[in-house]
Amino acid sequence: MKRRLIWTMLTLGVLATLVLSACAQATPEPTAVPTAPPTKAPTAVPTKVPTEAPPPTEVPLVQVVVWADELRSPVMNELGVTFATDYGVELVVQEMGFGDIRDQLAIAGPAGEGPDIIIGAHDWLGQLVANGLVAPIDLGAKEGEFLEAALTAFIYEGQLYGMPYATENVAFFCNPDIVETAPATWDEVTALAEQLEADSGGEVTAWTIQTNDPYHYFPVMTSFGGYVFGLTEAGYDPTDVGLDSEGSIAAATWLEGMVADGHLEPGVDYDVMHSLFEQGSVACIGTGPWALSRIRDSGVSYTINRYPDGGAGSGSPFLGVQGFMISAFSENQLLAQTVLTEIFATEEFMQAMYDADPRPAAFLPVRYAIEDPDLASFAFAGADGLPMPAIPEMSSVWTAWGNAVEFVITGQLSAEEAFTNAAEQVRTLISE
Amino acid sequence: MSQATLKARGITGPLAFFKNFLPRFALRLLGLALVDALAIWLLYFLIRDGVWPLAIVLVIVTLIANVINLTDRLYPLRWMSPAFVIIILLVLYPILFTVYTAFTNYSDGHLLTKIQTIRRIGQDQFLPEGGETVQWTGYRSESGEIVLWLTGEKGQTYLAHPNEPLQEAVSGEDGIGPLDESGVPTSIEGYVRMEVRDILPILDSVLAPLEFGEPPLTYKIKSIKEAAQLQPRYVYDEAVDAMVDQIDGTVYYADEKQGFFTSEEGKSLNPGYQVVVGLANFERLLNSPALRGPFIQVFIWTIVFAFFSVLTTFALGLFMALVLDDPILPARKLIRTFLILPYAIPGVIGILIWRGMLNQHLGVLTTNMVNLFGWAPGWFTDSLWSKVGILLVNLWLGYPYMMLICSGALQAIPRDIYEAADVDGASTWQRFWGITLPLLLVSVGPLLIASFTFNFNNFTVIYAYNEGRPPIPGTPTPAGYTDILISYTYRLAFESGRGAEHSYAAAITIVIFLVVATITLFQYRFMGRWEEISESV
Numbered sequence: 001m002k003r004r005l006i007w008t009m010l011t012l013g014v015l016a017t018l019v020l021s022a023c024a025q026a027t028p029e030p031t032a033v034p035t036a037p038p039t040k041a042p043t044a045v046p047t048k049v050p051t052e053a054p055p056p057t058e059v060p061l062v063q064v065v066v067w068a069d070e071l072r073s074p075v076m077n078e079l080g081v082t083f084a085t086d087y088g089v090e091l092v093v094q095e096m097g098f099g100d101i102r103d104q105l106a107i108a109g110p111a112g113e114g115p116d117i118i119i120g121a122h123d124w125l126g127q128l129v130a131n132g133l134v135a136p137i138d139l140g141a142k143e144g145e146f147l148e149a150a151l152t153a154f155i156y157e158g159q160l161y162g163m164p165y166a167t168e169n170v171a172f173f174c175n176p177d178i179v180e181t182a183p184a185t186w187d188e189v190t191a192l193a194e195q196l197e198a199d200s201g202g203e204v205t206a207w208t209i210q211t212n213d214p215y216h217y218f219p220v221m222t223s224f225g226g227y228v229f230g231l232t233e234a235g236y237d238p239t240d241v242g243l244d245s246e247g248s249i250a251a252a253t254w255l256e257g258m259v260a261d262g263h264l265e266p267g268v269d270y271d272v273m274h275s276l277f278e279q280g281s282v283a284c285i286g287t288g289p290w291a292l293s294r295i296r297d298s299g300v301s302y303t304i305n306r307y308p309d310g311g312a313g314s315g316s317p318f319l320g321v322q323g324f325m326i327s328a329f330s331e332n333q334l335l336a337q338t339v340l341t342e343i344f345a346t347e348e349f350m351q352a353m354y355d356a357d358p359r360p361a362a363f364l365p366v367r368y369a370i371e372d373p374d375l376a377s378f379a380f381a382g383a384d385g386l387p388m389p390a391i392p393e394m395s396s397v398w399t400a401w402g403n404a405v406e407f408v409i410t411g412q413l414s415a416e417e418a419f420t421n422a423a424e425q426v427r428t429l430i431s432e
Numbered sequence: 433m434s435q436a437t438l439k440a441r442g443i444t445g446p447l448a449f450f451k452n453f454l455p456r457f458a459l460r461l462l463g464l465a466l467v468d469a470l471a472i473w474l475l476y477f478l479i480r481d482g483v484w485p486l487a488i489v490l491v492i493v494t495l496i497a498n499v500i501n502l503t504d505r506l507y508p509l510r511w512m513s514p515a516f517v518i519i520i521l522l523v524l525y526p527i528l529f530t531v532y533t534a535f536t537n538y539s540d541g542h543l544l545t546k547i548q549t550i551r552r553i554g555q556d557q558f559l560p561e562g563g564e565t566v567q568w569t570g571y572r573s574e575s576g577e578i579v580l581w582l583t584g585e586k587g588q589t590y591l592a593h594p595n596e597p598l599q600e601a602v603s604g605e606d607g608i609g610p611l612d613e614s615g616v617p618t619s620i621e622g623y624v625r626m627e628v629r630d631i632l633p634i635l636d637s638v639l640a641p642l643e644f645g646e647p648p649l650t651y652k653i654k655s656i657k658e659a660a661q662l663q664p665r666y667v668y669d670e671a672v673d674a675m676v677d678q679i680d681g682t683v684y685y686a687d688e689k690q691g692f693f694t695s696e697e698g699k700s701l702n703p704g705y706q707v708v709v710g711l712a713n714f715e716r717l718l719n720s721p722a723l724r725g726p727f728i729q730v731f732i733w734t735i736v737f738a739f740f741s742v743l744t745t746f747a748l749g750l751f752m753a754l755v756l757d758d759p760i761l762p763a764r765k766l767i768r769t770f771l772i773l774p775y776a777i778p779g780v781i782g783i784l785i786w787r788g789m790l791n792q793h794l795g796v797l798t799t800n801m802v803n804l805f806g807w808a809p810g811w812f813t814d815s816l817w818s819k820v821g822i823l824l825v826n827l828w829l830g831y832p833y834m835m836l837i838c839s840g841a842l843q844a845i846p847r848d849i850y851e852a853a854d855v856d857g858a859s860t861w862q863r864f865w866g867i868t869l870p871l872l873l874v875s876v877g878p879l880l881i882a883s884f885t886f887n888f889n890n891f892t893v894i895y896a897y898n899e900g901r902p903p904i905p906g907t908p909t910p911a912g913y914t915d916i917l918i919s920y921t922y923r924l925a926f927e928s929g930r931g932a933e934h935s936y937a938a939a940i941t942i943v944i945f946l947v948v949a950t951i952t953l954f955q956y957r958f959m960g961r962w963e964e965i966s967e968s969v
Contacts, residue, residue, distance in 0.1 A: 062633040088633045106543055112480070127931050130541040132552040132703030140655060157702070211813070212901065266813050267792030275794060328552055332636040338656040342628070392540060392930040399910040399927055403903035410813055412905045421906055428721050428908055429928035 061090040064332060064339050065115040067105070069098040072119055075356035079349060089339060102128070109133050109329040116330040117339065122153040122162060122321040125390040129156050135328040136161055137337050142345045150362035153321040153387035157235070163340045164323035164362035165353055169382030170216055170288045171317070172305045173295070178204060178283040182305040186223065186254055189308055192283060193263035202262075207284045210273055211266045211409050214401040216286045219307040219315030222386070224251035228397060229389050238393035238430060243401060244423035247312060252415035254310065255408050266410045277302075286317075289359050289378050304377035319385030321362060396429035464501055468494060485532075489525050493517050534938035535708055540931030542691045542704045549705040553675055553693070556665035560649070560678075563661035566590075568653065569616045570631060570639065571623035579623055580644060581616055582651070582659065589615070592644035592651065631656065666701070675701060713939035722924050726904055726911035734916040735951075737823070738887040742880055744827045749834025750872070754864075756835075757842055768839075775832035783896040786825045813902050815913040822897055822914050829893065830883070841875045842868070877959045881952055888948050894919045917944055 061084055068076055073095040080091030094115065096104060102124050108114040110133075120128075128134045136159040143151065150164035174182040178196070183189045183206075193206035209216055221227070225247025230240030242248055258264040268276075274291060276282040278298035286307065287295075295302055307315030324344060326336045343349060350363040354370075360379040361367040370376050388394075404422035407413040413421070471494040478487040493516075500506045500513045509516075536542075544552065559565065566582040573579075582590040582598065591601035591608070603611050607621025619625065631639070635656070643650035644659070651659045666675040666684070675684040675693045684693035684701050691707040692700040717723070755761065756768055774782055789797045790811040801808035809817035845868065853863050873880075894900055900915030900923075909928070911920055921944070925937035 060633060062635075062637075086629070088629045110544055110548055111477075111483075127540050130702050130704075130930065131543045132549060133543075135555065138655060140657065212903075265793075267810065269791070272791065272793045328555065334640050334653065334655065335632060335635045338632065338635065342656060395926070395931050396928045399923060403910055406901075406903060407905050410902070417906070425908065425910055429910075432716075432720065432722075432909075432924075432928045 061088055062332065062335060063090045063092050064117060064336060065092045065094060066117045066119070067094050067096055067101050067115040068119045069101065070095055071357040072353065075352050079352055083343060087343065089335070089343075091339075105133050105327065106131060109327050112329060114327050114329050116327060116332050116336040118325050118327065119322065120162070120325050122150075122164070122323065123388045123390045123394070125154065125156040125161055126392040126394070128325070129161065130392055133328055134161050134325045135330070135333055137163065137326055137340065139163060139341055139345070142341050145345065145364050147362045147364060147367060149319060149385065149387065150321045150323070153319060153390070154323055155235075156390060162321075162323040162325045163345065164321045165344075165350060166322045166357075166359045167362055167379070167382060167385075168289055168320045168322070168359050169317040169378065169385045170219065170286045171378050171381035172219075172284060172286055172307045172315075173277065173302050174284040174305060175277065175280060175282075176301050176303055178280065179206075182284065182303055183308050184314075185309045186220070189284070190254075190258065190261075190263070193258065193261070196283065197263070203281065205263055205265075205276075205282050207258075208264060208268055208273055208276055208282045209286065209405075209409075210270060211268050212402040212406040213270075214398060214405060215318060217405050219286060219317045220255070220310070221248050221251045221315075222317075223307055223310035223312060223315030224248070224254065225310075225312035226251050228401070229391070229393070231386070236389040236391050238391055241397075241423050241426050241430075243397075243404065243426060244420045248419055249416055251310060252404070252408050252419050255405075256415040259409055259411055264409060266406070289375065292374055304374055304381065306381045314384065316384045316386050317382055318388040319382055320388055322359075323362065393430050396432075397426050400425040400429070460501060464498060467497060485529070486525070489520065493520050496520075530938045530941060533935050534713055534942050535710060536706055536935050537691050537704075537709045537712070538706055538935040538938075539933035541702070542706050544703055544705050546686070546705040546707075549693075549703055550668045550675070552703060553666045553701055554664060554668060557654075557662040558665045558679060559660055560663050563649065563663070564651075565654075565658055565660040566651065567657055568592075568659045570626040571620050572626055572630070573623050577623075578639065578642060579620065580659065581620070582644075583615060587615075591620075594642045594644060596644070597646050598644065598651075628656070709935070713936050714943070716936065717939055717943060720924065722909045722911075722920070725908040726915075726920075729904070730911060730915050730917060730920045733819070733914070734888060737819075737826075737914075737916055738884050738890075740823050741826045741830060741887040741890070742883045744823060745830035745834045745883070746838075746876075746880060748827060748831040749836075750838045752831065752835045753838035753842060754868075756839065771835060772832045774828050775836075779829055779892060780896050782829055783825060783893060786828065787897060790821055812898055815902060815904075818898060818902055818914050822893065825897055826887070826890070826893055830887075833883075837876055837879055838872065841872050844875060845871045873959075878956075881955045881959065884955065885948055885952055888916070888951070889918045889944065890916070891918045891922065895922075917947075 066076060073093045076091065076093045080093060083089045083091050098119075098121075101118050101120055105114055105118060105128070118134075125134070139146070139160065142163075146164055147167065150167050151160065154160055154162035154164055172182060179192055183192055189207050196204045196206055209220075218228070226245055226249075227242035227247065229236040229238060230242060231237070255264070273282075273285050274287070274294060277285045278295065278300050280300060307317065309315070324340055326333055326340070330336055345363065347363075347365050350361055350366045351369075354361050354366055358372060358375055360370065360375055360382070367379065370379065400422045404413075404418040407418040408415050412418075471490055475487055475490060478484075478490065497513050497517055500509045500516075564584060566584050568583075569581040571579045571581065578594060580592040581601075582592055584590070589601055590598040591606065592598050601608055603609065603617060609617045609619035609621075612618050617625075635653075639653050643652055645651045645661075648663070649661045652662055653659045654662055663678055665678055667678060668674075669676050669683075672683070673686045676682070677684065682695050682699075684695045684699075687694045687700075688707055689709065690700075690704070691709075692704040694700045752771055756764055756771075761767070789795050792798055792808075792810065792812060795811075798808040798811065809820070811817055811821040849867055849871075850863060853867060858866065894914060894916055898912075898914060900912035900919045902913055904911050904913055910923065915923075921940045922937070925934075925940060926932045
C-alpha cells in the first residue's frame with residue numbers, strides 16, 4: 001500500500017513537470033503576464049549576441065516595465081509603440097492606482113517582479129529611500145531643462161531620485177461677481193467678510209476652508225510666517241517642529257478671529273466647500289488644478305490668484321511634484337535611465353503627457369508653452385511653493401495638525417492652545 | 433484501490449472497473465497533477481526569492497493534499513482537502529506570520545532582508561578624487577566583441593578594449609577611420625559602430641558589466657553617453673560584518689538589535705534590514721504615551737459601541753422578524769426583500785450615502801431638520817451626536833443580518849409551548865418575555881457574541897464614516913470621540929514615528945486579540961445561563 005502511494009506520487013511529480021513544461025512552451029512570451037519577471041528577458045541576450053552577431057534589425061527587443069496610473073498609462077502605451085522600432089525598446093505599461101504604485105513597489109520590488117520605472121509623487125521619497133526601493137538617477141545635461149524647484153523636490157539626502165514631469169499646488173480662487181479684485185491680504189479678507197455680512201445678511205461669506213484639512217490651510221500659515229518643519233540646506237529638519245512657532249500661532253489667531261466674528265463655519269468638507277463656491281455663497285476658496293473641470297462645469301466665474309499676505313508675504317502653498325523614479329531592483333537600470341533622459345525628456349513626450357492630464361509641466365519647454373491661462377495662473381500661484389516634506393516624520397503631522405485647525409474652527413480650543421498642543425503631539429509621535 | 437472498497441461501493445466485474453473506476457481515478461490523478469504543477473510553479477518563485485516559511489508551508493500543504501487523495505483509508509477526508517489547503521494557507525499561515533512579525537522590526541526602513549540590504553547599499557557609487565568622466569561611442573565586431581572610443585574631458589581620445597589598458601588613439605592608425613563632425617571615427621576596421629537602436633537592448637546585460645582600463649580605477653559605462661571611473665561607495669567586509677565607506681573609511685557595523693548598519697558615531701545607512709527584536713514592540717506599546725491620556729476613554733467607547741451596535745441591531749432585527757412572521761401581513765416576501773437590501777449593498781457605499789445625508793451643510797436629513805425645527809445635531813462636530821450618528825449608521829448596516837437569523841430561529845421554537853401558554857392565559861408580552869426571547873437567545877446567543885466581537889474591531893465603519901472624528905481636544909496623541917481601539921491604534925502604528933510600522937501593528941493586534949478573547953470568554957460563561965433555561969423547558 002505504502003509503496004504504491006510513493007510510486008503514485010512520483011508519477012504525479014513527473015506528470016506535474018510535464019504539465020509545467022507544456023505550459024512553459026505554450027506561453028513563449030511571458031511579457032503579457034505581470035507575474036513573470038520581465039527582467040529575465042535581457043539575461044538571455046548576452047549568450048546569443050557574441051556567437052551569432054545578428055544584424056542590428058534582428059536584435060531582440062528589450063523590455064522596460066513602467067507602472068503608471070490610469071490617467072497616464074493610455075498615452076504612454078500610445079507613445080510606446082514607436083519605441084520598439086526607433087530604439088529597440090518595448091515599453092510595457094502596467095496600469096494601477098496611483099497610491100497602489102507605492103505600496104506594490106514595496107512588495108514586488110524586493111521579490112524581483114517589480115517595474116523598472118514608476119510614476120510617483122516626490123513626497124513618497126522618504127519612505128521609498130528608507131526602504132531602499134528606488135535608485136539614484138543622473139539626468140546629465142538634461143537637468144537644465146527642468147524647473148529647479150521640481151528637481152529640488154526629488155533630491156533626498158543630497159541625491160537625485162526622480163525626473164519630475166508635473167507640479168501641482170493649490171491657489172486662491174475668487175468669484176469676480178462677488179469681489180472685483182481678489183483680496184491681497186488676510187485683513188482684506190476680514191474686511192470683505194464684514195462688508196458681505198452687512199450687504200447680504202449672512203447669505204454670502206468671504207472665504208471658507210475645510211474644517212479638518214491641513215493641506216489647504218498651509219498657505220494661510222506660511223503667509224503669517226508659520227511652518228511645519230524648519231527648512232535647512234540639508235532639507236526639512238524633523239527636530240524643528242514649527243506648528244507652535246510665532247507665525248503659526250499668528251495665523252491661527254487670525255482664523256480664530258474669523259470664527260469669533262461668525263465669518264467661518266465648521267462642518268465644511270471638500271464637497272461643501274466647492275458647492276458653496278459654485279453656488280456663489282462664498283467669495284473665495286483655496287483649491288487645486290484637480291478641481292478645475294468641476295468649477296468650469298458649474299459655470300461660476302472665477303479668477304485664480306496667489307494667496308493673500310498675512311504679513312510674511314503672499315502665502316506659499318505646498319508644492320507637489322510628480323515624476324518618474326527607477327526601481328532599485330530593476331536589472332535594467334542604465335536602460336531605464338536612458339529611457340528617461342533620451343525618450344521621456346523630450347518635448348513630444350512631455351507635451352503628450354500634458355495633453356493627457358493637464359497640470360503645470362516641470363519640463364521647461366512645455367511649461368513655458370502652456371496656453372491655458374488657468375494653468376499658467378496655477379504655476380504663478382505656486383512660484384513660491386514649498387515642496388511638501390518628503391521625510392517619513394511627516395506622517396506624524398497630518399492628523400494632529402488637522403485636528404488643531406478643527407479645534408480653532410469649532411472654537412473648542414484657543415488658537416494658542418490648539419497649535420501648542422498639536423506641536424507637542426507631533427513631537428511625541430516622532431519620538432515614539 | 434483495493435477490491436474490498438470497490439465492492440463496498442457496488443462496483444464489481446472487470447467491465448465495471450474500466451467503465452467506472454478508471455476514468456474517475458485518471459481524473460483524480462489529472463486534478464492532483466494540476467494542483468502539484470501549480471505548487472511547483474509557485475515553489476520556484478518562493479525559493480528563488482528566499483521566502484522559506486511560505487515555501488515550507490506550501491510543501492506541507494501539497495503533501496497533505498496528495499496523501500489524502502491517494503490513501504483509501506482517508507477517503508472521508510477527500511472532499512475536505514481543498515478546505516484544509518485553503519484554511520492552512522489563508523487562515524493559519526497569516527495568523528502565524530502576524531505573530532512572528534510582532535517579534536521583528538518589519539516596518540518602513542526595515543522591509544528588506546540583510547542580504548538585499550547589503551546588495552542595495554553596494555550599488556551606491558562615487559567618483560574618486562582624480563577620477564575622470566569620459567564620453568563613449570561603442571563599436572561591435574562580427575563575433576560580438578565590444579570596443580569603445582572614449583573622449584576625455586580635455587579632448588584626449590582613447591580606444592578601449594574590455595579588461596585592457598586604454599590606448600591613446602588617433603584617426604588613421606590601427607584601422608581607425610576618419611572622424612565625423614563630433615570627433616568620433618565613422619568606422620573602425622573589423623567593427624561596426626553601434627547606434628542607439630543597437631545599444632539599448634544590450635546596455636545593461638552586455639555593456640554595463642564591462643570594465644575598461646587598469647584596475648582598480650577602471651572605466652564603467654554610467655549612461656548612454658558617459659563612462660566614468662566610478663567606484664563602489666560601500667564595500668561589505670564579511671570578517672567584521674560591516675559596510676566600509678570607501679571615501680572616508682568609516683566603518684558601519686551591522687547592528688543586529690536595530691537592523692541597521694551603524695557607524696561608531698551613531699550614523700546609520702539607509703535602508704535598514706529585518707531582524708528579530710524579541711519583545712521590543714510589546715515594551716514599546718506598554719510605555720507608549722498613547723496608553724495614558726485618551727486610552728481609557730477610547731476603550732470605554734469601544735465597549736459601548738460594540739454593545740449598543742449589537743443591542744440596537746438585534747432589537748430592530750427581532751422586531752422586524754416578529755412582524756414578518758405574522759401571516760396577516762400582506763406582501764411579506766416583498767417587504768422582506770426590501771428590508772434585506774442594506775445587507776446586500778456593499779457596506780462602504782451605504783456608509784458613504786449616510787455621510788452625504790447627514791452632512792451638516794448639504795445633507796438631506798440635516799437641511800430638512802433645520803427647515804422643520806430650526807436645529808439639527810452636529811453629526812460630525814459634536815462629541816455626543818457623532819456617537820449617536822455612527823450607531824445609527826451601524827444599525828442600518830447590521831439589522832438585516834439579525835432579522836435573517838431571528839426569522840430562522842423563530843421557526844425552531846416549538847408551537848406547542850405557545851399553545852400551552854394560551855391555555856394558561858398568557859398575554860402577548862408574557863409570551864414574548866417568557867418564551868420567545870429566552871428560547872431565541874439559546875440559538876442566537878453565540879451569534880450575538882460573534883457580532884459583539886466583530887463590532888469591537890469594526891475598523892471599516894469607523895474609518896469610512898468619519899475616521900474616528902471629531903477629535904478630542906488636548907490629548908497627548910491624536911484621538912477622536914468615535915475612535916475605537918482598532919482605529920486608535922491603527923493611527924499609532926501607521927501615522928507616527930517614521931511611517932508604517934507593520935511589526936508594531938502586529939504586536940498591537942495580538943494585544944487586542946487577547947482583550948477580545950477575554951471578553952468573549954466571559955460572555956460565553958454568561959450565555960451558559962441561557963442553556964439552563966433551554967434544558968428546563
